Amino acid sequence: MENRYGIKAIAIDLDGTLLTTEKIITDRTIQTLRHVMDNGIHVSIATGRSLTTASRFIEQVGTKFPAVCYNGSCIYDPSNNKDLWHIALDSSICKRIVDISLTSPAHLHAFQEHELYFTENGRNADYLEPLSGKTGKAIDFSKLSPLRFTKAMFIGERTETDRIQSLLKNEFGSTLHLVYSHADYFEIMTGGATKGSALERLMDMYGIHSDQVMAFGDADNDKEMLTWAKFGIAMGNAHETIKSVASDTATHNDDDGVAKKIQEIMGFQLPD
Structure with a gap:
């Protein structure tokens, strides 16, 4: 070589x-x-x-x-x-993400301390990694404490995830790193x-x-x-x-x- x-x-x-x-x-x-x-x-x-x-x-x-x-x-x-x-997202930002998810048709998947969390309705949303439905945990996000997501991800129609992206950009700006890893996988990390x-x-x-x-x-x-x-x-x-x-x-x-x-x-x- x-x-x-x-x-x-x-x-x-x-x-x-x-x-x-x-x-x-x-x-x-x-x-x-x-x-x-x-x-x-x-x-x-x-x-x-x-x-x-x-x-x-x-x-x-x-x-x-x-x-x-x-x-x-x-x-x-x-x-x-x-x-x-x-590094993890601030708890106030995590709470805002959870609040957004409560009225959105997009499914929230959140990672914290190497655990994956989602609602029962979102268990099978991650079609790129079907095993996530078995390895993750279905929860009520309002009962998860503390909230310190390593990464949050919304899976859904692009028009809806774009709407969520705009909301977060307007509210938090450069304190967040917002990116698509796939056409309808919108991911949220802390800035930088x-x-x-x-x-x-x-x-x-x-x-x-x-x-x-x-x-x-x-x-x-x-x-x-x-x-x-x-x-x-x-x-x-x-x-x-x-x-x-x-x-x-x-x-x-x-x-x-x-x-x-x-x-x-x-x-x-x-x-x-």
Whole structure:
């Protein structure tokens, strides 16, 4: 393996990037990632998912390097089973989010202390991760105390989630980081909590600079990460607005896009 650019770490989004549309990681991709890890390159999963739903993919890849979860609100160390960094929304903001949910047809999913909460009616709203209906807990949000969401997410029609986004922007401005991870998945984190800021924080812990990092993503919540890393790579299935901020483009997530681009840039080829 040449590694002619001196890359020390690779950060990879899950949905639409590392995962195929069938929500699997191909054997070719796993072999590629394990090859670079065997050659001393760190691999970090950087996802909007919760730790619970990301863990099985982290284990499947076999990386022990810390992961970025909840769109940058948490850095988790799988080797020691602990958070290295974790930030949550202020309780007054959480209360406002709950109040909005009471009159909205969009379903609120909230993550707190690595637990997922939703109302019974919203149990199956997360169609991208059907297992969440079983791993989460149906509750009455008015009875949850304290309220300190790591991330809140409204799942519903775009017109409704756009309305909620406008409300929160007007009320809280830059104190919140508001982003879509999917067409109708509107996510709310505290201001400054992005994949990019978390990745920078993580790499600083290991003395790794942005020009030594490769990052892969496909969605709006990957923008900051792709612009921070010198080798910011958008997937072929990414929207044009994401490709426009990336330094390079990979093939589709259903075409081993991550594996092919890593092999191309790192200068090696594995047998099919």
